Amino acid sequence: MILATPEAIDELRGLARQWLEDNGLGARRFATDLLLCEGLNNAMIHGCGDDPTRTIACELRRGRKWFSITIDDGGPGFDWAARQKQCARPQDDSGRGLSIYRLYADEVRFNRPGSQVVLRCLLKSKSNVNHTD
Template identity: 30%
Template sequence: MIEKAPSILVIDSKHSELQRVEKFIEDVFSYYNFNKDCFNKVFLCISEATVNSIIHGNKEDHRKKVELNVDCKKHLISVTITDEGEGFDINEVPNPTSKENLLKESGRGIHIIQTIADKLTFNKKGNSLKFEIECK
């Protein structure tokens, strides 16, 4: 079986671009005939990572881009999201489940992705993350 090349979407650092991201992921799910029950998990992880890239990575600079790279094999969806920011150190991200962070309005995105995804990695610079979710 010939595998389809990864799908790539490049967006501006604007919250309104999340509509394009959702349509893009819907198209990927349709093409690969993935179980619709898995869509919400995948889209939640993608939207959390994309919003982090827009706000924290690119500092909402509309001239900067966020790239989504989606690669699918059988029942596995692999997503890489990269921004043009300076990056961050995952070890310096506060634990959102710690008592002092429970009432904070932000800081849960990476924790959500870690909880949902089967695998999560970051590049050395800290401006790109990759997660995998098995969709059966």
């Protein structure tokens, strides 16, 4: 659990980088860091309304075939099903976060209200980007 502040997010990202190294996933550092940036910044801005007294829960877990990032902001959520059908136009200066989830994670799941996202990545990834492992 961290405070919804940029400083706390940076600190957590540093811990996550160490976690990746410790779990033999160092080659997935960029993709995982990008997913964390998107998820945690969304949680801070939209879920917590930029209120630095609010908190974000984040868990990284490694299984036999997957590792996962779970982020929960405890906020009101959003209509993720509708948003997933939308695609940012080339000239739009926002609205690419969900596209990045889909590109860099193998599976994206929201809870019903949309306040929690689980990003799952196969250890042998099939995602749309190349990893260096």
